[in-house]
Amino acid sequence: LPHSIGKLKNLQTLDLSWNTSLQSIPDSLGKLTNLSYLDLGNCRTLETFPVDALLKLTNLVYINGENN
Incomplete structure (x- = not known):
């Protein structure tokens, strides 16, 4: 995942599963x-x-880290 991911200020959903x-x-x-x-x-x-x-992700309502 590139460091530049931080430039996507309006991103609401990130699914890397x-x-x-x-x-x-x-x-x-x-x-x-x-x-x-x-x-x-x-x-x-x-x-x-x-x-x-x-x-810092104050709007985060769902996070999944299952089976890592």
Whole structure:
């Protein structure tokens, strides 16, 4: 996932579930202040996740990290 994902300011839904090559989430995820839905389910290669960025997502109402 590129760092430039943070430029998508109006993004509301991000579904990365079943992504078998995703290893990390960039800190720029925290710039997606309109994000309300984040699905990272079954991303078994995911090794790092920026918790600080997650705390900035004040409109987030759904997050899935099942089976990671």
